Structure formats: structure tokens, C-alpha cells
Amino acid sequence: MWRRQQTQDEEIAYAEGVHAASALAVHLHNGGQLVPVEAADVPLAEGEVVLADLWASAARFYGTDVESPRSSGYYESHPTFGRQWVPNPHETRRRREAEAAAEPQWRDHTPARVVLTSTGVRLRPASSPTWMPFDHCLLTAVTADPGGLVLSYSVCAPLLVAGPAAPWLAVAVEHLRRTG
Numbered sequence: 046m047w048r049r050q051q052t053q054d055e056e057i058a059y060a061e062g063v064h065a066a067s068a069l070a071v072h073l074h075n076g077g078q079l080v081p082v083e084a085a086d087v088p089l090a091e092g093e094v095v096l097a098d099l100w101a102s103a104a105r106f107y108g109t110d111v112e113s114p115r116s117s118g119y120y121e122s123h124p125t126f127g128r129q130w131v132p133n134p135h136e137t138r139r140r141r142e143a144e145a146a147a148e149p150q151w152r153d154h155t156p157a158r159v160v161l162t163s164t165g166v167r168l169r170p171a172s173s174p175t176w177m178p179f180d181h182c183l184l185t186a187v188t189a190d191p192g193g194l195v196l197s198y199s200v201c202a203p204l205l206v207a208g209p210a211a212p213w214l215a216v217a218v219e220h221l222r223r224t225g
Contacts, residue, residue: 055209058209059191059209059212061209062208062209062210062211062212062213063212065212065213066212066213066215066216069213069216069217070216073216073220079096079097079217079220079221080096081094081095081096082095082096082097082098083095084098084160087160087162087167087176088167088176089162090164092163093162093163093164094162094163095160095161095162096161096162096163096217096221097159097160097161097210097213097214097217098158098159098160098161099158099159099160099208099210099214100156100157100158100159100208100210101156101157101159101206101207101208101210101211101214102154102155102156102157102193102205102206102207102208103153103154103155103156103157103159103168103170103204103205103206103207104151104152104153104154104155104204104205104207105151105152105153105202105203105204105205106149106150106151106152106195106202106203106205107149107152107202108147108148108149108150109146109147109152110147111143111144111147112143112147117132117133117136118130118131118132118133118136119131151205153170155170155171155172156170156171157169157170157171158171159206159210159214161214161217161218161221163221163225164180164181165178165179165180165181165182165183165184166178166179166181166196166204166206166218167179168204179196179198179201179204181218181221181222181225182225183198183199183200183201184196184197184198184199184218184222185197185198185199187215187218187219187222189211189212189215192205192207193205193206193207193208193211194206194207194211194212194214194215194218196218
């Protein structure tokens, strides 16, 4: 996964996130539990408990329909071949660009509030008043790498959560997945 060059402050924050994740892993391995926290304005189901409330960068992995430009060109009258359509030479390039833009890729990159609950991950993009639920019961894979945490679900596009809190979140989600 592509990552831009990090600043020194970002590298320090990421290192602190990795350290917090390691400490959480040791805590959970020794029988510890995730501690509930208070989170305002999060819609919760009956019995659902908030375990983390943080800000991160989020993105979704999906493709779109190809939106090709209208066909353009002209008719040419050739003495041997007769009248035939001659396509615009730039049309092929534009079609390839449209196909490349439609390929599956990480899209909708945005800062988001991420709330980990006993039931799932609740995500609210910074530009939206709506919470998006991602339940643990639909989780098929958890992949953590230096670029972030990728949560794959059986019913929707994968979710990327990146930032200093991603390593800690990966440990917590994996623990809830194993114990839940």
C-alpha cells in the first residue's frame, strides 16, 4: 500500500501507537480486558458498550462503472474504401484513463471519528452527520501493516483505518473477534 513520506511528528506518533498496541496485546494476553469509555452522541444498541473513541483517516476499497466520453470523430470518404468513420485519436487515451479510474482502489479518503464498540466499529466521516456501522459478526479478515488497518467484511467494501491509533485498534479488534 502506498504511503507518503511522514514527518518526524508523525513518525513519533506512529511509534507511540505501536508501543500502545504492544502494551495492549500483553495486557489482553495476561487476562486483561478492554475498559469501557464514555462517548457522546454515538447511537448504540441495547447492551452495546464503547471501548474506544478516536480520530483516524479512513478509506474504502471499491471500483466504479466506467464512464467513457462520448465517441467523437468524423466520416472520411476514401476513394478505395468508401465512406468510413475515423475515431478521434485522443479517444483511446481518454477511454484508457476512464477504465483506470474505475478500477478497484482506495477511495473516499477522509478524516473520520472511529468508535470501537462491543458489537463493531462505528465510523462517522468528518463531513457527514451519519454513522456507518461495521459489525464484528460480518468481519472476515483483519490485516494490519505499517500503512494502517484493513477490515474486510462479507457484505461491503473493505475499510482502511490509518493513523497512529491503527495498531492499537488492530489488536483490540482482533481480540474482540477471537473472544466474541
